[in-house]
Amino acid sequence: MKQNAHFVAIIALSMVILGCIQGHCQTRNPSYEAYISKYKDLAIQQQKLYKIPASITLAQGLLETGAGTSRLARIGNNHFGIKCKEEWTGGTMYVTDDAPNECFRTYKSVEDSYLDHSLFLAKRKYYVSLFDLNLYDYPGWAYGLQRCGYATDKFYGQKLVNIIETYELHKYDKMQPIGNTSKNDDIYEIKIATSEFELQHPEFRKWRRNIYEVNGIHYLKAQTGDTYETISKDIRMKLKKLHKFNEVTAGHRLSTGDIVFLQPKKKQASKDNSVHKVRPGESLYDVSQLYGMKIKSIYKFNKLSDDHVLKPGDALKVRK
Numbered sequence: 001m002k003q004n005a006h007f008v009a010i011i012a013l014s015m016v017i018l019g020c021i022q023g024h025c026q027t028r029n030p031s032y033e034a035y036i037s038k039y040k041d042l043a044i045q046q047q048k049l050y051k052i053p054a055s056i057t058l059a060q061g062l063l064e065t066g067a068g069t070s071r072l073a074r075i076g077n078n079h080f081g082i083k084c085k086e087e088w089t090g091g092t093m094y095v096t097d098d099a100p101n102e103c104f105r106t107y108k109s110v111e112d113s114y115l116d117h118s119l120f121l122a123k124r125k126y127y128v129s130l131f132d133l134n135l136y137d138y139p140g141w142a143y144g145l146q147r148c149g150y151a152t153d154k155f156y157g158q159k160l161v162n163i164i165e166t167y168e169l170h171k172y173d174k175m176q177p178i179g180n181t182s183k184n185d186d187i188y189e190i191k192i193a194t195s196e197f198e199l200q201h202p203e204f205r206k207w208r209r210n211i212y213e214v215n216g217i218h219y220l221k222a223q224t225g226d227t228y229e230t231i232s233k234d235i236r237m238k239l240k241k242l243h244k245f246n247e248v249t250a251g252h253r254l255s256t257g258d259i260v261f262l263q264p265k266k267k268q269a270s271k272d273n274s275v276h277k278v279r280p281g282e283s284l285y286d287v288s289q290l291y292g293m294k295i296k297s298i299y300k301f302n303k304l305s306d307d308h309v310l311k312p313g314d315a316l317k318v319r320k
Contacts, residue, residue: 028167035067036167039079042114044175049213050118051131055169056141057117059160062167071095076106080117081151098152136173138164211262215270215292219261222254231260247288247295259289267297269318278314291318 043054064081065073084103091106133140143157232239245261269291288295301317
């Protein structure tokens with residue numbers, strides 16, 4: 001019996017050692033945990049906007065920067081080791097990587113780096129196949145990044161998986177970003193510290209206004225005393241464009257908190273929304289602004305007449 005018990009103990013110890021070799025019993029690094037705590041919300045936000053698993057984004061950030069300690073991260077705010085490439089027009093720094101003095105992108109903030117990472121994956125043909133994967137398939141994404149050429153390390157995919165499983169990063173793939181709407185809890189709204197819109201319009205930083213996004217469209221919230229004219233001058237956008245984007249005519253009055261879109265509204269609401277229950281005082285225009293969709297689409301989806309009057313509790317289709 002003692003020999004059998006000793007044999008079982010040896011087998012159990014061997015299995016534990018094997019598990020450690022495979023990366024399943026690593027001791028958690030406090031610096032990794034601090035990085036995760038600091039940037040998890042940013043990764044969740046990017047998942048919501050670009051459908052890239054938060055676990056993958058965090059694992060890449062941890063691996064590429066040594067939990068934010070690399071020179072590229074500390075000086076250049078580059079958390080994903082993205083090199084300059086021919087289209088890059090932003091800041092640069094030179095670091096020895098696969099070759100001496102390679103050109104890497106630099107950013108004004110970590111938020112910019114996280115956003116550019118999402119855009120880098122979402123807009124390059126090499127990574128198209130990844131977006132066909134299930135959002136919760138982090139092993140598929142990890143090995144897919146390696147297969148698509150994101151890194152030259154032949155163990156890159158396994159390293160990402162080990163980090164995700166050691167720190168249970170996959171739990172963040174099922175979390176929602178911080179952000180709520182004041183009018184409808186079913187609609188997702190988020191204040192973005194930086195965004196693709198800001199990268200395209202760097203002067204936005206001087207406007208001192210928060211930028212939000214709904215249905216993939218960027219917008220501002222009217223402040224006390226705002227008019228379309230004052231906003232137009234403030235953000236240096238043509239008044240006619242603002243009127244057109246928001247489907248209003250000259251002289252339309254704004255109230256504090258009203259949505260003012262900076263881009264054209266879409267034909268229907270996002271995939272997360274299909275039906276809207278009308279609340280007291282809401283108009284069709286309010287609903288269209290809330291979902292970032294054109295007014296005529298609401299009329300069309302619901303077969304409404306031009307003189308239709310909404311009633312609290314009415315169910316409106318906001319997506320086909």
